[in-house]
Amino acid sequence: MKAVAVLPGNPNSVHLRDIPQPQLADQPHPHVCRIPEGRAVLVKVLQVGVDATDREINEALYGNAPPGGTHLVIGHESFGQVVEVGSKVTELKAGDYVSCTVRRPGGSLFDVIGRNDITSEETYYERGINLCHGYMTEYFVDDAEYMVKVPVQLKHLGVLSEPASVCAKAIEQAYLAQQRLQVWNPKRAFVMGSGQIGLLATMMLRLRGLEVYTLATKPGPHRKSEIAEAYGATYVSMKQTSLHDLAKKVGRPDIIFEATGNAEACFRAMEVLNLNGALVWTSITGGSHKVEIDAAKINLEWVLGNKLLVSSVNGNRHHFELGIQALSHGEMMFPGVTQRILTNPVPGLDNYQEMMRLLVEDKEALKVFVNVA
Secondary structure, eight states: OEEEEEOTTSTTOOEEEEOOOOOTTOOSOTTTOOOOTTOEEEEEEEEEEEOHHHHHHHTTSSOOOOTTOSOEEOOOEEEEEEEEEOTTOOSOOTTOEEEEOSEEOOSSHHHHTTOGGGOOSSOOEEETTBEEOOSOBSEEEEEGGGEEEEOGGGGGGGGGHHHHHHHHHHHHHHHHHGGGGSOOOOOEEEEEOOSHHHHHHHHHHHHTTOEEEEEESSOSSSHHHHHHHHTTOEEEETTTSOHHHHHHHHOOOSEEEEOSSOHHHHHHGGGTOOTTOEEEEOOOOOSOOOOOOOHHHHHHHHHHTTOEEEEOOOOOHHHHHHHHHHHHHHHHHSTTTGGGGOOEEEESGGGHHHHHHHHHHOTTOSOEEEEOO
């Protein structure tokens, strides 16, 4: 069967290759964890989302093949339909729509208790990213433990399950951490960035009843600003209004959700956070970038202001479930809005070069995804 893969360590090596079609009895990553007897699920891949992670893997910035191999099948944002289940699988059946989590457990205490999303090991195992093959293929097999059911009414948004899980986890982590205050009732949020993560975070914070300002560079109106405003947020161009000016105008935010991919923005956000506020970093910024900040002022304000920095990456089954719930609630509150994020469908695995071109060259491509079947 067809699969899209890279040769880790070799820039721009994305290619189409033929790999064996999986069977229910297969062990897809025996070097990490084995599927218990009777708990396997065979899935037909319908759609796979791609993002900057896939682009950076193709640029050989990170990513490794499974032990003993030379290629890595990419794709970590899965949406598919169950074909067959093992004898001990009761929560899923043939025909169900599913998404599959990304990270697989290592050997740390966190992995043992089901929190492999926050493993304390340096080496991590992620499907389509590091040491485990991904979902950019026609079929895959995995443990039912890592499958999350997508309601049939939500199948048109199923490919957003993984990015939704990232947002849901980050926001939940902020609220959980803020229990340190005993009482925390945030009123205002700044979402920095208007990509898929920024817009989904905008939606989820609006669902929590917050006054949300979605910040990005390009002045509106355009698709991203229209989506943010359709969620009931206020879109702000940073070319027209600075972060400090916005905070002076509307008040300091109680929560800042940073999703810009820009290292400087991560630190500038620290300068405007409200007392007792939470700043959530979700960006991964590679390379080297130096930022000049008033460290003494930030240190003073953060200590005396009881401010909190939370970083968040990846998600486990619980966070996928939260994300899918948020997508469902978003459809009820803002019908048809989230679907507008799905801007660039690519027909079939054979068009992998167009998929990568959109990721690299098309700055207006909000969400690129492959229609596999």
